[in-house]
Amino acid sequence: MLFPSNLGVTTVPRPAPLPPPQQVAGFLLLLDALGLGALLALSYLLYRSWSITRNRLFVFFFLGFAVLSAGELSRLVLLAVAMTARISELRLFFLTHVAGFIPQLSQTVALTLIAIGYSLEAFRAESLQVILPYWLLRERRAAFWITGVLNTALLAYIVVNAFSVYAASRRNHSLFPALAFLSMLASNVVLLFSLGMENELLFVSSKLLHLAGLLLLLVLAVRVVRLERKEVEV
Amino acid sequence: MSARRSKFRILSDIMRVVEREGEANVSTLLLEANLSYARLSKYLEELVDKGFLLRIEDGREVKFKLTPKGESFLREVKRIEAIAEAFGVEL
Numbered sequence: 001m002l003f004p005s006n007l008g009v010t011t012v013p014r015p016a017p018l019p020p021p022q023q024v025a026g027f028l029l030l031l032d033a034l035g036l037g038a039l040l041a042l043s044y045l046l047y048r049s050w051s052i053t054r055n056r057l058f059v060f061f062f063l064g065f066a067v068l069s070a071g072e073l074s075r076l077v078l079l080a081v082a083m084t085a086r087i088s089e090l091r092l093f094f095l096t097h098v099a100g101f102i103p104q105l106s107q108t109v110a111l112t113l114i115a116i117g118y119s120l121e122a123f124r125a126e127s128l129q130v131i132l133p134y135w136l137l138r139e140r141r142a143a144f145w146i147t148g149v150l151n152t153a154l155l156a157y158i159v160v161n162a163f164s165v166y167a168a169s170r171r172n173h174s175l176f177p178a179l180a181f182l183s184m185l186a187s188n189v190v191l192l193f194s195l196g197m198e199n200e201l202l203f204v205s206s207k208l209l210h211l212a213g214l215l216l217l218l219v220l221a222v223r224v225v226r227l228e229r230k231e232v233e234v
Numbered sequence: 235m236s237a238r239r240s241k242f243r244i245l246s247d248i249m250r251v252v253e254r255e256g257e258a259n260v261s262t263l264l265l266e267a268n269l270s271y272a273r274l275s276k277y278l279e280e281l282v283d284k285g286f287l288l289r290i291e292d293g294r295e296v297k298f299k300l301t302p303k304g305e306s307f308l309r310e311v312k313r314i315e316a317i318a319e320a321f322g323v324e325l
Binding site: 046048054058061118164165168171173223 | 309316
C-alpha cells in the first residue's frame with residue numbers, strides 16, 4: 001500500500017470520480033436512440049393521417065418530423081462511428097467538420113417545414129415556397145451560428161403557434177407538441193450560450209432539454225396509439 | 235369550425251352513427267349524418283364497396299352494420315383526430 005492510513009497523515013477526501021467519457025457517450029447514444037424512436041413514431045402517425053385524409057397540412061408536419069428523424073439518425077450514426085470505429089484523423093476531421101453539420105441543417109429544414117404547416121393552418125394558404133441559401137454549407141462556423149439562431153427563431157414561432165392551438169382547444173393532445181417545442185427552444189437557446197461560452201455543462205444541458213422535448217413527442221405518440229375505441233365521441 | 239365537411243369527415247360521421255346504433259337504417263343516417271338522400275346513398279355505397287359497412291336487407295328495410303374492417307378504421311380515425319388536434323389541423 002503506497003499511502004498507509006495509520007501514519008497520522010490527514011487525508012483529503014477525493015472528489016467522486018467522473019464517469020469515463022465512453023460511458024457518458026454511451027448514455028447519450030441511448031437517449032439519442034430513444035429520441036429517434038419518438039420522432040419515427042410520430043412521423044409514421046402523421047404519414048398515416050395524411051395517407052387517409054389527404055389533408056395537405058399533414059404533409060408539412062410529416063415531412064418536418066421525417067427530416068428531423070433523418071437528422072437525429074445521422075447524429076446517432078456519427079456518434080456511434082466516433083465511439084467505436086478506429087478511423088484515420090482525416091476521416092474524423094470530415095465527420096466532425098463536415099458531416100457533423102448535417103443534423104444542424106436538417107433541423108433547420110425540418111423546423112421550416114413544421115413552421116410552414118402551422119402558418120398554412122393559421123392563414124389557410126395554398127402554398128409557400130422555401131428558399132434555403134446554399135452558401136450556408138460553405139462557411140461552416142458562421143453557418144452553425146446562423147442556423148442556430150434561425151432554428152431558435154423558427155422554434156419561437158412554432159412555440160407561439162403550438163400554444164395558440166392549445167389555447168383554442170384546451171385539449172391535452174395539443175399541449176404535448178407545445179411543451180415539446182418549448183423544450184427544444186430552450187435547448188437551442190442553451191446550445192447557443194454553450195457555444196458562445198464554450199461550456200460543456202451547458203452543452204449537456206442543451207442535449208437533455210432536446211431529449212426531453214423528444215420524449216414529450218414520444219408520450220404523445222404512445223397516447224395516440226393506445227387510444228381506445230370507447231373514447232370515441234359520437 | 236369549417237362550413238364544409240371534408241369527405242373523410244363525412245365518411246367517419248356516417249360510420250360513427252352506425253357504430254352507435256349497432257345497425258342503422260337509411261332514415262336514421264339521413265337524420266344524423268345531415269346529408270341529402272343522393273349523397274348519403276353514394277357514400278354508403280362507397281363504404282360498403284370498401285368493406286367498412288355491411289348491407290343487411292331485412293324485408294323491405296335496409297340496414298347497415300360495421301364490419302371488423304370498419305371498426306378498425308374507426309380506431310384509426312380516432313388516432314388521426316388526436317394527431318390533428320395536437321397540431322391544430324382541421325379535418
